[in-house]
Amino acid sequence: MQGYKTFMAKPRDVEQQRKWYLVDATDIPLGRLAARVARVLMGKHKPEYTPHVDTGDFVVIINAANVKLTGRKIDQSLVYSYSGYKGGLKSVPYRVMLEKNPERLVEIVVKGMLPRNKLKYARKLKVYAGPDHPHEAQKPEILDI
Structure with a gap:
């Protein structure tokens, strides 16, 4: 009986294989985009x-200001931040966050779907509110969602 060998990726081999993907967030539900x-x-x-x-690969998200929130999430869901002091918990509704800083809202939701470990996947995420981004030199491929 012949056995199969298990493949394990090595960090030095992965670096050369990284790709860049471009995602247009216009009218895509935020949770589906983040997943x-x-x-x-x-x-x-x-x-x-x-x-x-x-x-993993690099992902550039453009048009984050045009992301879609279904149902009543835009008013009911909150983004929390804690200063570390007593009474320092602040909460901001998604509507306010989407108007003031849509890039940060998308980053927070995507980071919430990532595991909390040492690999720090969020460093490879680039989010922009409009259609312009400075990563044309990397020749990103379009990622359909």
Whole structure:
């Protein structure tokens, strides 16, 4: 009986294989966008995915200000921040966050879908409110969501 060998990605081999993806967030539900982007950042879309090695790709999200929120989430969901002091918990509704800083809202939701470990996947996420971004030199591929 012949056995199969298990493949484990090595960090030095993964660096050369990283791709850049471009996502247009216009009229895409925020949760669906965050789930798909988190999957690409972790590398789970690749056959050589290894849990303890960062095999993910870079993702550039444009038009974050035009993301869609379904139902009553825009008024009921809150973004929390804590200063570390007593009474220092602040909460801001998604509507206010979407008007003032849509990039930060998308970053927070995507980071919430990423595991809390040492691999720091969120460093490979770039979010922009409008259609312009400074990553044309990397020749990002369009990622359909």
